[in-house]
Amino acid sequence: MTNPDTPLDADRHAVLGVLATLLKPVAQLCIARAVTIQPVEELLRQAFVQAARDACEASARSERLTSRLSTMTGLTRREVGRLQAAPEQRLPVSRSPATDVLTLWMSQAAYLDETGVPASIPRLGPEPSFEALAAQVTRDVHPRSLMDELVRLKMVAHDPATDRLAPLTNAFVPRADWTRMLGFLGTNVGDHLRGAVTNVLGGGNEHFEQALLADELSSESLAKARQLVAEQWRHLMTSLVPQLQALIEDDARQRRPQDRELRIGLYSWSGPMPDQDRPSGASDSGQPGNATHDKHD
DSSP states (O other): OOOTTSHHHHHHHHHHHHHHHHHHHHHHHHHHTTOOHHHHHHHHHHHHHHHHHHHSOTTOOHHHHHHHHHHHHSOOHHHHHHHHHSOOOOOOOOOOHHHHHHHHHTTOGGGBOTTSSBOOEESSSSSSSHHHHHHHHOSSSOHHHHHHHHHHTTSEEEETTTTEEEEOTTOOSOTTOHHHHHHHHHHHHHHHHHHHHHHHHSOSOSSOOEEEEEOSOOHHHHHHHHHHHHHHHHHHHHHHHHHHHHHHHHHHHTTOOOOOOOOOOOOOOOOOOSOTTSOTTOOTTSSOOOEEEEEOO
16 A cells, blocks of 8 residues: 655646646536536546656667556556557647738738837738738648638738728637637647656756736736736737747758757736635735735746
8 A cells, every 4th residue: 555655756746636626627618518527537538648758768668568567557468558549639720821920910010019018000012911921831722711810720811991901909819710810729738748748857947938827816907917918918928939930041051950949938817816715915914915926938
């Protein structure tokens, strides 16, 4: 029997505590779209087997590998064999030439107004225009097709009278396309979680991951804070995208292997404070709340 006081058992309990938090929104998503627990269990079993395979040395003898995977995962040898033969689930696609055009629109100085917000632009003509933006992304898809897709996704509005386009600045995800929204969820949250897990299991500095927490805000202040976050994201986009594009172009000129990717994200979450019994406007110490820095990188 496992001694609950051993460090290994304490680590297991800590991991399960984290999973209890992570799985709640996963369950909420599944329930909202009538996904029952059976296929989720199947995916979890497949993930355990794949993680165990990744943890094994590449030189492990194949006739002994199944036994090792069974021991590591707690699954039977027969179940391990079945799961290894199961087809892999594919993540819904999120990126497309149309969304790449929108990214450039929101990050290039020539396409921003004096406040740094993406400006309205003509559909045709030299820069700044939608036609010029589309040419930077692809020559294989007609600019009109890219515009129609962004309009369909409710990410861009087109005024036929002036033949000008304007981004719907709050539509950073394609809300008219449920499958693509799921793709964004999978890539963004998946990469964030992978980076965080790598930091926890490694030296802690493999990936940048930091967060701010501000408590004891009013609803009015929260609305203002959301606007501040949106402004910071626009600033980050305007500053970083051109510099990253310059790095990509330099790698191509220098003929370096271009086999790495980088995802940079900013997220926010707001909701009731955990302690619902706390009097309004008062912290445990009787002092105002704080904006605190959680450092994970």
